[in-house]
Amino acid sequence: MALKEVGPMEEIRNHMQIPRPEYIAGGHSACQGCGHFVIIRHLLKASGPNTIVVNPTGCVEVVTTVFPYSSWKVPWIHVAFENGGAVASGVEAAVRTLQRKGVLSEDEPINVIVFAGDGGTVDIGFQSLSGMLERGHKVVYVLLDNEAYMNTGIQRSGSTPFGAWTTTTPVGKKWKGEWRVRKDMIQIAVAHHIPYAATINPAYPVDMYNKMVKALKADGPAFLHAYSPCPTGWRFDPSKTIEVARLAVLTGYWVLYEYDHGKYKVNVPVLKRKPIREFIKIQGRFRHMTEEQIKRLQEIVDEQVEMINKLVGRTVIGPVEG
Amino acid sequence: MMNKNLPGWRELPEGAVVRDPGNTETIDVSGWRVFKPVIIDDKCTRCRLCWIYCPDGAIIEVIDEKAKMGKRYEVDYVHCKGCGICYAECPVNAIEWVPEER
Numbered sequence: 558m559a560l561k562e563v564g565p566m567e568e569i570r571n572h573m574q575i576p577r578p579e580y581i582a583g584g585h586s587a588c589q590g591c592g593h594f595v596i597i598r599h600l601l602k603a604s605g606p607n608t609i610v611v612n613p614t615g616c617v618e619v620v621t622t623v624f625p626y627s628s629w630k631v632p633w634i635h636v637a638f639e640n641g642g643a644v645a646s647g648v649e650a651a652v653r654t655l656q657r658k659g660v661l662s663e664d665e666p667i668n669v670i671v672f673a674g675d676g677g678t679v680d681i682g683f684q685s686l687s688g689m690l691e692r693g694h695k696v697v698y699v700l701l702d703n704e705a706y707m708n709t710g711i712q713r714s715g716s717t718p719f720g721a722w723t724t725t726t727p728v729g730k731k732w733k734g735e736w737r738v739r740k741d742m743i744q745i746a747v748a749h750h751i752p753y754a755a756t757i758n759p760a761y762p763v764d765m766y767n768k769m770v771k772a773l774k775a776d777g778p779a780f781l782h783a784y785s786p787c788p789t790g791w792r793f794d795p796s797k798t799i800e801v802a803r804l805a806v807l808t809g810y811w812v813l814y815e816y817d818h819g820k821y822k823v824n825v826p827v828l829k830r831k832p833i834r835e836f837i838k839i840q841g842r843f844r845h846m847t848e849e850q851i852k853r854l855q856e857i858v859d860e861q862v863e864m865i866n867k868l869v870g871r872t873v874i875g876p877v878e879g
Numbered sequence: 880m881m882n883k884n885l886p887g888w889r890e891l892p893e894g895a896v897v898r899d900p901g902n903t904e905t906i907d908v909s910g911w912r913v914f915k916p917v918i919i920d921d922k923c924t925r926c927r928l929c930w931i932y933c934p935d936g937a938i939i940e941v942i943d944e945k946a947k948m949g950k951r952y953e954v955d956y957v958h959c960k961g962c963g964i965c966y967a968e969c970p971v972n973a974i975e976w977v978p979e980e981r
Contacts, residue, residue, distance in 0.1 A: 572931055582901035583935045583958030584908055590962035594934035625885075626906065627897040762931050788962075796963030799932050 565605025566666075566774070568767045575766060576602050585628040587620040590795025592785035592802065593701050595759040597672060600699060600781075603769040606631060608668045609648055613641035613682055615674030616708040617701065638681040641673045642689035645696045653695075668697065668773050675702045679715035679740055690749035690778045697772045697779045700742060703787035711790045715740045718810075719857055720850045721842045723790075728845040738857055746780035747816050753779040755815035755824075759786075760803035764813060764824050771817065784811045792841025801839060808836040809862045809874050823865065823873040830877045833858050904958070908935075912961030912979045918952055922973035925950060929965035929974065938965060 562576045563569055580601035587594055593616060601608065608631045612618045618635050621628035636644040649669045655661045678686055678700045689696060705723045706712040713723040717735045722728050726735040746754045753775035757765040765783075772779035786802050788795040805811035806825055810833060813825040833855045837843035846854070855877070862874045892898055918929075925948045930938040937959040941951050954965075966974045 572927060575927075575931065577940060579936050581936070582904040583937055583955065584903035584906035585935075586906075586908070587934065589911060589960045590964055591934050594936075595932055598934075598936060599931075621903070622897070623903075624895065625897055626903045627900055628903040630901040759932070794963070796967040798934075798962070798964055799968050 565603065565607075566770055568770050569763060572763050575599065575762065578602065578606075580604075580606065580608070580630045581621070582628045582630060584626075585621045586623060587616070588787075588789045588795070590786075590788045590798040591616075591620075592703065592759055592787060592798050593617055595798070596699075596701060596757070596765065596783045596785055599759075599762055599766055600670070600769045601631065603766050604668045604670060604697075604773060607665055608632070608670060609634070609652070611636060611641055611645040611648060611669065611671045613671070613673045613677035614638045614708075615677050615701075616703070617672055617674070619708055638677045640685045641671045641677055641682045642685035642687070642696075642698065645669050645671045645698070646689045646692060646694045649694045649696050669695070671696060671698045673698065673700055674706075674708070675700060675704060675716040676706045676708075676714045679742060687749065690746060690751050690780070693751075693777045695775075695777060697769070697775075697781065699781045699783055701783050701785045702742075703785045703790060704739075705787075705790050707787050707790040716742070719854050720837075720846050722792075722845060723842070733845060733847065733850060734842075741861075742782050743780070743814075743816065746782075749778075751775075751780060752777045752818050753816065754781075755779075755817075756782045756784065756811065756813055758784045758802050758806055758811060758813055760799050760806065761813060761825060768815060768824075771815070790842070792844070793839055797839060801836075804831070804836045804839070807831050808833050809858050809877075810836055812862065812865050812874055814865055814869070821865070821868040821870075823869055826873045828875040830862070830875055832877050907957050908960050909956055909958075912959065914961050914963065914976050915956065915959065915979050916954055916961075916963070916965050917975045917977050918954060919973050919975060920946070920951055922971055923947075923952060924971055924973070925952070926970060928968050928970065932964050932968050934962065934964065935960055 610633045656663045712725045722734045755768045786798045809830040814823045937955040939953045966976045
């Protein structure tokens with residue numbers, strides 16, 4: 558017998574318990590197979606109706622709110638690229654003040670969530686995110702990472718992985734895609750001494766849901782780094798969104814781990830990793846990669862896995878199989 | 880997309896806020912589809928994965944006492960964009976991928 562569905566802000570044990578009410582409506586103009594909306598749907602289910610969403614510029618803002626339409630069934634505010642964190646701080650401070658003055662009830666907590674893209678977090682909105690984490694506002698910051706500026710037409714961002722093709726890191730005789738290594742946002746967030754930070758992935762909905770609940774219940778700012786495959790920008794078939802997301806975890810490219818009050822934990826251990834080649838061969842943005850580049854990307858992934866194993870204190874993500 | 884029925888700026892609410900949350904539900908995006916998913920109810924094991932992975936919320940869970948396990952799954956063909964995630968992720972191949980005909 559299936560377990561009963563839970564209310565908002567409660568942890569779940571299996572995916573049958575995910576509540577049914579939707580807080581984001583269909584009919585928005587996101588591309589077919591957009592990873593963002595798998596994530597947003599479930600995070601809003603976890604948060605429930607008492608939620609205020611702050612949304613810096615990006616794909617999500619553009620596709621959900623084509624005037625006079627809106628896909629959001631919760632209060633929503635759009636802000637510029639660079640001040641997602643700052644506006645969320647203000648919203649949270651206002652809610653707290655109104656609760657103290659007795660205008661709003663203190664029994665019902667109001668969640669403030671930021672849905673920002675990787676451009677609005679890793680590059681442009683970096684300072685306001687840093688300020689928000691430093692001041693300790695009780696906000697959940699969700700970074701929807703599709704690894705480039707997809708909304709404006711696939712320009713590279715600080716989150717673009719090594720070797721990926723974008724329109725600003727083209728492939729030709731001299732340039733062979735991105736040559737820099739991406740920023741490690743979880744470590745940057747943890748460096749602000751926040752209580753909770755975690756990586757999430759749409760292919761693992763129960764893990765994603767529980768991490769959102771933990772983030773909402775944290776006694777301070779929480780940072781969630783969501784891996785969000787983009788069929789348009791990464792050049793793969795829209796039906797493979799979840800497959801790509803899952804392969805990222807199975808190859809060790811995307812490790813699902815969390816930082817909870819000083820302790821690291823890997824939530825999805827991978828005992829035998831698949832070679833990175835399996836992950837890149839289904840994406841057109843890596844099609845040009847030479848053997849040398851694949852070897853280098855594998856090294857980058859190995860380094861990252863080794864770092865996480867060290868943080869956890871034991872080998873949770875195993876060696877490459879075969 | 881110029882629509883003559885759109886209100887002028889004098890008729891808009893202050894700050895041009897949208898007074899009807901979630902009104903993209905009224906938009907029909909079925910024109911995006913080339914293929915459409917068709918759920919075969921007999922094969923379906925009610926594992927709920929299509930409902931979870933759908934980015935558009937276009938799989939509807941219908942409570943039906945007469946159906947197997949008290950519920951069944953239906954596709955909302957107004958909001959389905961035909962991405963094919965449900966078809967690719969269904970573990971028992973209970974979703975058929977049928978060319979759209981108009």
